[in-house]
Amino acid sequence: VNNQRIIDFLNEARTFELGATLQYMGHHYMAQGIDAMPFIDEIKDIAIVEMRHAEALAERINYLGGVPTKNTTEIMQGGDLMKMIRDDLGLEEGAIERYRRGIKICEEEGDSTTRLMLEEILAQEEDHANTFQTMLGEQKMMGEAAA
Ligand SMILES: [Fe+2]
Ligand SMILES: [Fe+2]
Numbered sequence: 473v474n475n476q477r478i479i480d481f482l483n484e485a486r487t488f489e490l491g492a493t494l495q496y497m498g499h500h501y502m503a504q505g506i507d508a509m510p511f512i513d514e515i516k517d518i519a520i521v522e523m524r525h526a527e528a529l530a531e532r533i534n535y536l537g538g539v540p541t542k543n544t545t546e547i548m549q550g551g552d553l554m555k556m557i558r559d560d561l562g563l564e565e566g567a568i569e570r571y572r573r574g575i576k577i578c579e580e581e582g583d584s585t586t587r588l589m590l591e592e593i594l595a596q597e598e599d600h601a602n603t604f605q606t607m608l609g610e611q612k613m614m615g616e617a618a619a
Contacts, residue, residue, distance in 0.1 A: 474581050479538035481574045482529045482586070488570065489526035491545030492563050493519050498549050499556045508553050511607060515560070518600050525593050532586055557607050564601035571597060 496519035503512050530540035548559035571594040578587035 475536045475538070477577060478581055478583055478586055479533055479536050481577050482533045482536075483538065483541040485567075485570055485574060486526050486529040486533070486541050487543045487545050488563070488567060489522050489529060490543070491547050492522040492567070493526060494544060495547040495549065495563065496522060496560065498547065499560065502549065503553055503556060505553070511553060511557065514603060514607075518560075518603070521596060521600070525596070528589060528593070532589060536586075554608065557604050561601060561604035561608065564597050564604060567597040568594065568601060 496515045500512060500516045500519060503515070533540045548556075548562075551559070571590050574590045575587055575594065578584070578590060
């Protein structure tokens, strides 16, 4: 097992999880209006899930002998409700691609424990993407497994 390759991936993923936490909490406080009420409730719950992802990644990084990053990605703020949801869906689609890549890295390195963790996180990201797509009234793009 090449721990450094896994650690580097987990830290990359963690910066995006920290960014998603901040972006979603910002949207929770900024979204306004009667049309935004379902989004305002949902986005707070999803922000907390992303924070748990960041924490799970940190614990695994620590176990593997690495140092969990405190860096975050640039976050998207502002705009109307639909822009917020589109920006958030963009993060989830990025996360889905990233975790699929991470699962491949774990397979290559023979780290089944990290792979299992990433598979569980991936399933939650697909659920989030599905939620945002439903809010936007879009067709499902992730396949029926996400439903
Ligand atoms: Fe996440
Ligand atoms: Fe997510």
